[in-house]
Amino acid sequence: MTNNITRREWLVGTTAVAGGMVLNSSVSAQNMSEMMNMGAPISKDNPIRYTNNENPYGINPKAMKVILEAYKKAHLYNFTIRRELIDLIAGIEKIPSECIAVGAGSGEYLMASGALAGITGGDVIVPHPTFAAITRSASALGANIIRVPVEDDLSISLESMRKAMTNNTTCVYLCNPNNPIPSIIEKTSLEQFCLEVSKKAMLVIDEAYFEYVRDDGYSTMAHLVKDNPNIIILRTASKIHGFANVRIGFAFTHPDTMKKLMTFRSGTTSYPAIMGAIASYKDTEYQKFIVDKNYESLGILYKMFKELDMPYVNAHANFVYANAGRDAMEVRSKLLESGILIGRKYDPFPNWIRISTAKPEEMEYLVNIYKRDFG
Ligand SMILES: Cc1ncc(COP(=O)(O)O)c(C=O)c1O
Structure with missing residues (x-):
């Protein structure tokens, strides 16, 4: 320390x-x-x-120092530095760099994922309650949102999510840990669910609070993206890294899906934000x-x-x-x-x-x- x-x-x-x-x-x-x-x-x-x-x-504080220093170069369009951050995350997550995109918070990719699901119409299935961002862009582009109530103990039931799926389902969203209910989904049944559901529909798993979880029954699903084009994992620097207003987030997905997702990106993040994230993720x-x-x-x-x-x-x-x-x-x-x-x-x-x-x-x-x- x-x-x-x-x-x-x-x-x-x-x-x-x-x-x-x-x-x-x-x-x-x-x-x-x-x-x-x-x-x-x-x-x-x-x-x-x-x-x-x-x-x-x-x-x-170390990242803050780097961010302030980086502002001296913030008048330049510098998009190449993104590669250094992506490679760092690839090493941490043990997934290929081509499966990672960095953006202005995970919100950017939540909106993009919602749009990707929305343009094809059909149903987007979400637990209820959950973080609402994906439903906004999906419904604005024409998707029908199906909300699946949480169980009596306020946990998300994969069985109920499964039952809500029909031939019309284009996307299933899971927030793990969930928000506003900070529950988690057991890793083995979640992995099974991901492999099964991604054969029929796109699956978006929002792991904004991933770093806080200490429970052995929990796991990221990031390892699935390289072989399963229908899975998108979202992460953010807004929480544990304190970057809520600096804006850094990530999408992990298969390169084929990445191409489609990138067409719906709303913007890009800044050189100081990326430099700060590199310092923060290293510490x-x-x-x-x-x-x-x-x-x-x-x-x-x-x-x-x-x-x-x-x-x-x-x-x-x-x-x-x-x-x-x-x-x-x-x-x-x-x-x-x-x-x-x-x-x-x-x-x-x-x-x-x-x-x-x-x-x-x-x-x-x-x-x-x-x-x-x-x-
Ligand atoms: C579950 C969840 N996903 C995504 C976000 C958005 O994070 P970001 O700041 O990366 O856009 C939040 C923010 O509170 C959140 O709770």
């Missing part, structure tokens, strides 16, 4: 201890702002973000630090859910999904008064709230306010 991170971790740890002391006696947002040295006090207009599943620690220590902190933060939330008897889904990502026992938007508005911004309501579960993990000390703040307001 680098000195930078050790120091940063130490600082965070120290703040957490001090924070615990402050929070036990008083839970004011002002205390929290001072403790976190945030400058402007935490308020309704300057909330801590427990929404959008962002990285609370931000971009890796596995920082990624581990982010994942460790995520699980620490999840633990703080689980403790509260147990204390308050709130049902929740075991999280395999950087957010939780829990039953607040009251309208999610009501909870959201009330928490915002204390400078806490959580996720919105998702159909069809009006009482369930999605909370993205922030730093552990910020989670303690949320827990104190939540218990005060709803405990």
